[in-house]
Amino acid sequence: MxxxxxxxxxxxxxxxxxxxxxxxxxxxxxxxxxxxxxxxxxxxxxxxxxxxxxxxxxxxxxxACAQAGYRPCLRCRPDAAPGSRPASPIVAEALPLLNAGQSLAAVSEALGISDRHLRQCFHGELGVAPKQYQLYQRCLLAKQLLHQTDWPVTDIAFASGFHSVRRFNDCFKAQLQLTPTQVRQREACVEKPVTLTLKLTYRPPYNWPWVSAFLQARAIDGLESAGANHYGRCFTVADAAAWFMARHDSEACAFQVTLWLADWRQLTSAVSAIRRMLDLDSNSAAIDAAVQAALPNAAINNGLRLPQFPSVFEAGIRAVLGQQVSVKAARTLVTQLVHTLGPPLAGDGQAPPETARAGELRVGFPSPAAVADHDLAFLKMPGQRRETLRRLAAFCAASPHARADNWLALKGIGPWTVDYARMRGEAATDIWLAGDLGVKQALAALARVEHEACRPWRSYLTIQMWSQLT
Missing domain, CATH: 3.40.10.10 (DNA Methylphosphotriester Repair Domain)
Known part of the structure; x- marks a missing residue:
């Protein structure tokens, strides 16, 4: 099929x-x-x-099911289904902003379009209005927490993006035609645990052995922890510290994700970020078909995913540090930067106990301001490249929501750096890194590559070329 x-x-x-x-x-x-x-x-x-x-x-x-008057099944639990990447670029850009709790007006302004046009795009793509989508996603997250945790309902309400328990109860019943009590089948705990564990699903195939090896080769000690069956890292959500540890469960087509947040009101954004970092919502079977069409004479590695960085700024900094050096050398430079300028993982004055004991995840990636304000003399690299890092950081500090395309005006930033940052920091799916050394080496070994046949998923063709080298 x-x-x-x-x-x-x-x-x-x-x-x-x-x-x-x-x-x-x-x-x-x-x-x-x-x-x-x-x-x-x-x-x-x-x-x-x-x-x-x-x-x-x-x-x-x-x-769209809810808008038509249907309620979710309690056996298959639609709240636990993997997401899907919208075909509309506008909708794809709007979803993270809506998940972060932004209003329709704020999202429209950020995308440079009218409220009316945004509503039209949502109706065409998802069959519902943006506000309806936002409310329903909050209710689905709350339902997932009711099923999978023993958190008190009050904590679930606020973590799901509601500002009062009464509003949560009213919206939950209106959207799902169920009450929180009907969903919950366990006793609530008296006090909310320090961490939260959720099951995040994906559509197979997911080539975890390749993704795991890719992440392990680039993992930064203290910032990330990568192994054969797990990946975790520190990150920030709306300037609040966070960390997660994801363990792969191939039989369930899912990851068991343990998560800590300094501000649990950012849970919706954090879960969305983790799904993006692990690339859980891609339609791998369709992507593999397009990649095979581009490589008609080659045996491809099926189910490759495109891991993302939490921010396009981190993707850009890593791209600059990786210019014209090996993966190992780039990893060394990133490690020096993180250990020198990265903020220690902390929330409300202290690091979460699990992290402090394990000692694996203890530092975040440096902020744009921290990089821009330092001379970076500790980095053993050409002075011009250090200045490129500082220029990029200063630009991102002044314009935190600017797209990577705008970086081309900065001295020392070229098309490869921008394309790599877009591919791994903005989840751009159609980046063909023709000038990349690894891609060139793979091209030399392949008889025929028709990259145009892989649109709009040439980013996955790029990582397919990298995988062919290993």
Whole structure:
């Protein structure tokens, strides 16, 4: 069965019917099935008895199901489904801003478009308005916390982005047609634990052995921890310190993620950032088909993912430090920068106990201001490159929301640096690093590469070329 590109998924089609009857995990989160007789909507992998075709309707998003009056299934739990990357670039850029709690007006202004145009894009892509999507995602996160944790309902309400328990209860019931009490099947704890553990799912295939090796080769001691079965790191969410540790569970097509935040009100943004860092929402089967079309005579490595940095600034700094040096040498330079200028992991005056005991995750990546204000003499590299780092940091400190494309005006920043930063810091999917040394080496060993056939996923073709070298 061919897995479609989410840009052209034929909702209400024979393909959706075949996928749900086969409980094909490759379609999980790409569409949802609503059952007319029960008023419930499900994931394609739902273990319940499959309803007859004339008793179901298909929707492109969970929010669209809710808007049509359906409530989520308590067996397959749509709140735990992997996400999907929107085909619309506008919607793709808007989702992280909405997840961070920004208003419709603020998101429209940040994207340089009108509120009306943003609403039109959302209706065309997801079948719902931006505000409806935002509220529903908050309710789905709250439902996931009710299922997977024993947090008090009050803490869940605020962590999910609501400003009062009353507003949370009203919205939860209106959106899901369930009350928090109906969802929760365990006793709440008296006091919220220091950390939170969630199950974050993905659509297979996910080539974790390759992704793990890629991350291990570049992991920075103290900032990151990478191993055969885990990856974790320190990061910031809205200037609040955070860390996570993700352990891979191949049988469940998921990661068990333990998370700590200095400010739990940023939980929605933190979970979204972790999903992005691990690239959990890609449609690998469709991407692999495009990569194979670009490499018709080669055996490809299926299920490659594109790990992201928490910020485009970090991606840019690492790109500059990696110019014309080996991965090992770049790692050494980044380690020196982090250990010299990185802030110690702390929240409310102290580091979380688990991290302090383990000693693995203890420092964050330096801020733009910290890099811009230092002479960087400790970095053993040409003085001009140090000045490039400082110029880039000063620009990012002054314009924290500027896109990487704007860096080309800075002395010492070229197209490769910008493209690498966009690929690994902005989750740009169509970056073809033709001038990259590793790509050139792989090209020399391959008889035929038709990179145009891989649009809009040439970033994955780029990492496919890197994987061919190993």
């Amino acid at each position: 061919t897995v479609p590109n989410s840009q052209s998924l034929p909702v209400a089609s024979a393909l959706c019917q075949a996928a749900r009857l086969a409980r094909d995990a490759r379609f999980d989160g790409l569409f949802y099935t609503a059952v007319l007789s029960t008023g419930i909507y499900c994931r394609p992998i739902c273990p319940a008895r499959a309803p007859k075709e004339d008793n179901v309707r298909y929707f492109a998003s969970a929010a």
